[in-house]
Structure formats: structure tokens, C-alpha cells
Amino acid sequence: MSDQLRERIFQELESIALVDPHTHINPHAAASTTLADIMGYHYYTELAHSAGMPREHIEEPGISPKEKVGRLVEGLSHLDNTIQLSWLLCICQEFFGFEDESINSDNWETLYDSSEKKMAEADWEEQVLRHSRLDKVFLTNDFDDPLEGFDTDRYIPCLRTDDLVFHLGKAATRERLNKATGIDVSDAASVVLACGKLFEHFVRNGARACAISIPPDFAPTPVSTGTVDPLIQRLASGDELTGDEAATVSRFVFWTLAEFCAEYNLPFDLMIGVNRAVYPGGVFQGQDLFDKRVSLIQYRELFNAFPKVTFPISVLGQTSNHELVSYAWIFPNVVTNGHWWYSNIPTYIEQDTRSRLEAVPRNKQIGYYSDMYKLEFALPKFRMYRRVLASVLATDFVQGRGWSESRAIQFGQQLLRGNVERIFGVN
Numbered sequence: 001m002s003d004q005l006r007e008r009i010f011q012e013l014e015s016i017a018l019v020d021p022h023t024h025i026n027p028h029a030a031a032s033t034t035l036a037d038i039m040g041y042h043y044y045t046e047l048a049h050s051a052g053m054p055r056e057h058i059e060e061p062g063i064s065p066k067e068k069v070g071r072l073v074e075g076l077s078h079l080d081n082t083i084q085l086s087w088l089l090c091i092c093q094e095f096f097g098f099e100d101e102s103i104n105s106d107n108w109e110t111l112y113d114s115s116e117k118k119m120a121e122a123d124w125e126e127q128v129l130r131h132s133r134l135d136k137v138f139l140t141n142d143f144d145d146p147l148e149g150f151d152t153d154r155y156i157p158c159l160r161t162d163d164l165v166f167h168l169g170k171a172a173t174r175e176r177l178n179k180a181t182g183i184d185v186s187d188a189a190s191v192v193l194a195c196g197k198l199f200e201h202f203v204r205n206g207a208r209a210c211a212i213s214i215p216p217d218f219a220p221t222p223v224s225t226g227t228v229d230p231l232i233q234r235l236a237s238g239d240e241l242t243g244d245e246a247a248t249v250s251r252f253v254f255w256t257l258a259e260f261c262a263e264y265n266l267p268f269d270l271m272i273g274v275n276r277a278v279y280p281g282g283v284f285q286g287q288d289l290f291d292k293r294v295s296l297i298q299y300r301e302l303f304n305a306f307p308k309v310t311f312p313i314s315v316l317g318q319t320s321n322h323e324l325v326s327y328a329w330i331f332p333n334v335v336t337n338g339h340w341w342y343s344n345i346p347t348y349i350e351q352d353t354r355s356r357l358e359a360v361p362r363n364k365q366i367g368y369y370s371d372m373y374k375l376e377f378a379l380p381k382f383r384m385y386r387r388v389l390a391s392v393l394a395t396d397f398v399q400g401r402g403w404s405e406s407r408a409i410q411f412g413q414q415l416l417r418g419n420v421e422r423i424f425g426v427n
Contacts, residue, residue, distance in 0.1 A: 002394065002395070002399065005394045005398060005399070005405070006390050006391050006394040006395075007390075008405065009390040009393050009394050009398075009405065009408060009409055009412065010386060010387055010390035012409045012412070013386040013389060013390055013409070013412045013413075013416065014133075014383070014386060015133075016133070016412075016413055016416050016417055017133045017134070017135045017417070018132075018133055018134050018135060018378070018382060018416065018417060019135055019136040019137075019138075019417060019420045019421065019424075019426055020134060020136070020137045020138060020369055020370050020372075020378055020382075021138045021209075021312075021337075021338075021366060021369045021420050021424060022138055022140070022158075022211070022269065022314075022337075022338065022369035022370070022371055023137055023138055023139065023140065023369070023370055023371060023372050023373070023378075024139075024140050024371065024372065024373045025137055025139055025155065025372065025373065025374070025375065026373075027139060027149075027150035027151075027155035028149060028150060030125055030137070030155070030374070030375050031119065031124050031125040031128050031374060031375045031376065032119055032374045032375075032376055033116075033119050033120070034065040034066070034069075034112070034115070034116050034119065035065070035069050035111065035112045035115050035116065036065030036066070036068045036069050037065075037374050038088065038091060038374060038376055038377075039068070039069050039072050039088065040068065041373060041374070041377070042283070042284065042285035042286055043084040043087075044072060044079070044084065044085075044088070045058050045059075045072070045283045045284070045285075045286060046282060046283050046285070046286030047075075047078075047079050047082060047084060048072055048075035048076075048078075048079070049282065049283045049286060050286075051075050051078035051079065052075070052078070053071075053072075053074070053075045055281065055282070055283050057071055058071065058072065058283055059283060059284065066109075066112055069108065069112055070108065070109075073103060073104065073105065073108045074105075076102070076103055076104070077102075077104070080102060083345050083346060083384065086380070086384075087377060087380035087381060087384070088103070088380075089101075089102075089103070090379065090380035090383065091376045091377070091379070091380055092111060092115070094131065094379055094380075095115075095118065095127075095128065095131070095376060096111065096114055096115040096118055097114070098111055125375065128375045128376055128378075129375065131379065132375065132376075132378045132379040132382075134375070134378050135154075136153070136154055136155075136156055136426055137154065137155050137156065137375070137378075138156045138158050138208070138209065138369075138424075139155055139156060139157055139158055140158055140160045140211065141157050141158055141159060141160055141202070141207075142160060142163070143159060143160065143161060143163060143164055143176070143177070143180065143198050144176045144177070144179065144180035145157070147201070147202070147205040147206075147207075152205055152206035153206065156206060156207070156208050156424075156426065157202055157205055157206055157207040157208075158207060158208065158209045158210070158211050158269070159198065159199070159202045159207055159209070159210045159211070159266075160211050160212065161210060161211065161212045161253075161254075161257055162212050162213055163176075164177070164195070164253055164257070165212060165250050165253045165254045165257070166215075166250055168185070168191075168232075168235070168249055168250075168253055169235055169240070169241055169246050169249065171238075174235070174236075177194050178194075180197075180198065180201075181193075181194045181197040181198060182197070183197060184236075185232065185235075185236060186232065186233060186236045187229050187232050187233055187236075188225040188228050188229045188232055188252065189225070190232075191232060191252070191253060191256065192256050195253070195256050195257060195260055196260060199260045199263070199264050199266075203264050203266070207266065208266070208267070208424040208425055208426060209266055209267045209268070209269050209312075209424060210257060210260075210261050210266050210267070210268050210269065211268070211269035211270075211271070212254070212257075212268075212269070212270060212271065213271040213272075213274050214270060214271065214272050214273070214274070215273075215274060215275060215276070216272075216273050216274075216275060216290070216291060216293045216294035217293070217294075218247075218250070218254075218298070219251075219298035219299070220251055220254045220255060220258070220298075220299060220301070220302045221251055221255070221301050221302075222251075222255050222301075222305070223248055223251050223252040223255065227248065227252075228248060228249060228252040231245050231248060231249050232249065235249070255302075258302060258305075258306050258309060259306075261306070261309045262306050262308055262309050265308075266309075267309070267310040267311070267312055267335075267423060267424060268306075268309055268310070268311050268312075269311075269312045269314070269337065270299070270311055270312070270313050270314070271314040271340060272294055272296070272299075272313060272314065272315055272316075272320070273290045273291075273294040273315055273316045273317065273320060274288050274289075274290055274316065274341075275288060275289055275290060275291060276288050289342075290316035290317055290341075290342060292317060292319050292320075294315075294320060295320075295323065296313075296320075296323050296324065296327050299311075303327070303331050303333060303334060306333065307332070307333055308333070309333060310333050310335055310423055311333055311334050311335065312335045312336075312337035312366055312423065313327070313328075313334060313335065313336065313337055314337045314338055314340035315340065315343070316340055316341055316342050316343055317342070317343070318343075318348065318351065318352070321343070321351075321352045321355065321356075322355065324336055325355050325356055325359050325360055326359075328356075328360045328361075328364055328365075329359055329360060334364070335364045335365065335366060335419075335423060336356050336360055336364065336365050336366065337366045337369070338366055338367070338368050338369040338371075339352060339353075339368060339385070340371070341371070344371070344381075346384060346387075346388050349384075349385060349388045350388050350391070350392065353367075353388060353389060353392050354392055354396065357392060357396070357397075357411075358396070362411060362414060362415075363414070363419060363422070364419075365415055365419060366415075366419055366420055366423065367385065367389065367412075367415030367416050367419075368381075368382060368385040368415075368416065370382060382416075386412075386416070389412055389415065389416075390412070393408040393409075393411060393412055394408070397411070
């Protein structure tokens with residue numbers, strides 16, 4: 001009965017059409033064109049490298065997409081235990097009719113050729129969206145993205161602000177900002193004016209959120225104009241700042257963004273705790289890791305200062321999730337958001353989901369986002385989450401608390417779709 005119950009709930013959750021609230025999709029090339037687009041996802045390259053494949057073998061310049069896939073296939077046998085490889089098999093089975101239990105030296109070329117033919121069909125993007133039951137997909141847009149040439153109702157812009165906050169000291173970043181806004185950054189007032197121009201542009205083009213990924217040592221606090229003015233003036237004149245001075249500029253820019261989120265009523269997605277380039281010898285996008293030094297106490301001033309701004313929070317570790325649950329328990333403007341990166345495996349998803357469902361108000365939870373770079377990954381990733389969610393709802397709520405199946409399913413619908421619509425203002 002327990003297995004049947006979980007399966008019934010899962011099937012109901014599978015039928016829900018989705019809004020994916022965080023991805024890295026390029027709306028001009030949303031779907032894959034070859035199997036290399038899929039197998040080039042950083043999970044596969046970094047796992048293959050971790051298992052012993054030289055980085056140079058994976059990232060050799062000039063190799064064809066088919067050659068790259070052939071090389072990666074050499075290392076897949078070491079990865080067949082991973083949940084990430086199950087995503088790959090699911091994609092190949094669901095979209096390309098693949099029937100074998102593994103991708104290997106005997107079958108990969110046939111799979112490559114048949115998948116390439118399938119992906120060349122004129123309506124391939126539509127097929128993937130339809131089969132994945134995806135209605136809308138949030139993007140991660142550079143601050144200077146013109147937001148042109150795509151359907152902003154389907155592909156929803158999101159202002160990504162890492163470069164503004166942490167790299168304003170680079171001349172190239174300031175040049176991009178000048179080109180995007182027509183404002184030459186020379187002091188604090190010009191930074192505020194430029195940020196305002198960006199928000200105006202993004203909101204006019206349908207943006208529904210602002211987002212940033214943040215290192216563990218960052219603590220957002222307000223910075224006075226008098227303190228930051230001479231620092232920005234020095235940047236404009238070509239001077240380099242010390243680490244502490246650069247951090248002061250970062251805090252000023254971040255606080256300015258939060259003020260504009262309040263003005264434009266945009267949620268501010270915070271992805272907290274990633275250390276960049278921990279492993280410089282890793283493959284592209286396979287160099288960043290987290291640690292346990294981060295604490296949400298660093299954000300207390302922010303959460304208190306902007307009670308009308310919703311902060312969907314993503315964290316990377318179990319300890320941080322426990323803290324996130326407590327902050328979402330207390331702060332009305334803190335929302336639990338998905339299962340990010342190194343927490344995105346079923347064991348951690350289950351533990352984190354259980355704690356959130358038990359302790360956080362149901363209207364303050366965004367169940368999942370795919371974080372995908374190509375559309376084909378929405379189906380296996382959301383399916384993984386929905387299986388975990390179905391199990392938790394069946395065990396803890398139907399069997400454990402005596403809820404009806406329909407009540408549990410409605411809760412799942414709220415986590416998967418309802419809260420996304422309400423928090424981000426989409427439908």
C-alpha cells in the first residue's frame with residue numbers, strides 16, 4: 001500500500017505544468033543541438049575528471065561535438081552509480097527512444113546520430129517544453145543583456161547582479177555598465193542612477209526577480225555615500241582598491257540593489273555560500289565548492305531593513321539548511337528556495353524537504369528549480385524532486401498524520417507551482 005500510495009501521489013505531481021524559477025537557459029538557443037550540449041553539462045565533465053579523465057582530454061580546443069561525446073563516454077562506467085548519470089539516461093530514453101541500460105562504446109555513436117537527427121527537427125524546442133510540461137522558464141540575464149529577440153512571457157528575465165556587486169572594480173564591468181545605461185560611473189550617485197536604469201529596463205521587459213550568488217564571507221550592511229564616494233572616484237581614475245575597500249564598494253552596490261528591489265517590488269534571490277575557484281585545476285564550472293563558515297546571521301540587518309522585499313534563499317549544505325528553516329520560520333520575508341547544486345541529490349533533498357515541510361509555513365516554500373543550461377534537463381531533474389516529494393507526502397503526511405491523498409497532492413501542487421506564481425507574480 002505504501003508503494004502504491006507514493007506512486008499515485010507521484011503521478012499526480014508529474015501531471016503538473018511547471019514554472020521553473022531559476023535556470024541558466026539561453027533563450028536564443030534553449031534546446032540542445034547535439035548530444036555534446038547535454039553531456040557537456042558541468043556535472044558530467046567534472047565527474048569524469050574526478051574519476052580520472054585528464055582535463056585536457058575533456059577540454060581540448062577544436063575537438064568536434066561528436067569527438068567530445070566519444071571521449072566522455074570512456075568515463076561513464078565510473079559514473080553509473082550517480083544520480084547525475086540517471087538524468088542523462090532519462091533524457092536519452094524520454095527524448096531519443098534509447099532502450100539500453102547504459103551508454104557505452106558499443107552504442108554511443110548510434111545514439112549520437114539518432115539524437116542529432118531528432119534535435120534537428122524544426123520544432124524540437126517546442127517538443128521538449130511540451131513533453132517536460134514546462135510553461136515558463138526563468139533566465140539568468142547579465143545586467144547588460146538587451147533582452148531582445150525572445151518571448152519574455154515564456155522565458156522570463158531575471159537580473160543577475162554578481163558582476164555589479166563583486167566586480168565593479170574591473171574596468172570592463174564599468175564599461176559594460178556605461179554601454180548599457182549611458183551613465184559613466186564616477187561616484188556613489190552615478191552607481192545608484194545606473195542601477196536604477198537597469199531595473200527600469202529589466203522590469204519594462206518582464207523581469208520578475210533579481211538574483212546573486214554570494215561567497216561565505218560576505219555580510220551585507222548599509223554604507224554611507226560619504227564613505228564610498230572617494231572609493232568609487234578612485235576606481236574611475238584607474239586606482240586599485242584594497243580588499244577591504246573593494247568589500248565596502250560591494251556592500252554599497254548590494255544595498256542599492258536591495259533598495260531597488262523594494263521600489264520595484266522584485267524578489268531578491270540570494271544563493272549563499274559558494275567559494276569560487278577552490279580547485280583551479282578543475283574543468284570549466286567544476287572548480288567551485290562550499291564550506292560551513294557561512295551563516296544567515298550575516299544577513300540579519302538586510303532582512304530587518306527590507307521587510308517588504310521577499311528573499312528566496314538557496315544554500316549549499318545541511319547545516320545551512322537547518323539555519324534557513326529557522327529564518328523562514330521567523331522572518332516573513334525569507335523563503336526557502338529549491339535544492340541548490342551540491343544539495344541537489346535525493347538524500348539531501350529528502351532531508352531538507354522533510355525539515356522544511358515540517359517547520360516552514362507552506363506558502364513560503366519554493367519546492368524546486370532546475371538550474372539547467374539546456375531545456376532537456378528539466379524533465380529528469382524535476383522528476384527526481386517529485387519522486388522525493390511524493391515519498392515525503394505519502395509517508396509523513398498521509399500515513400503519518402492521516403491527511404487525505406487529495407490534501408497531500410494539493411500541498412505538492414502549491415510547492416511546485418502555486419508558490420512560484422504568487423511569489424514571482426507569474427501565472
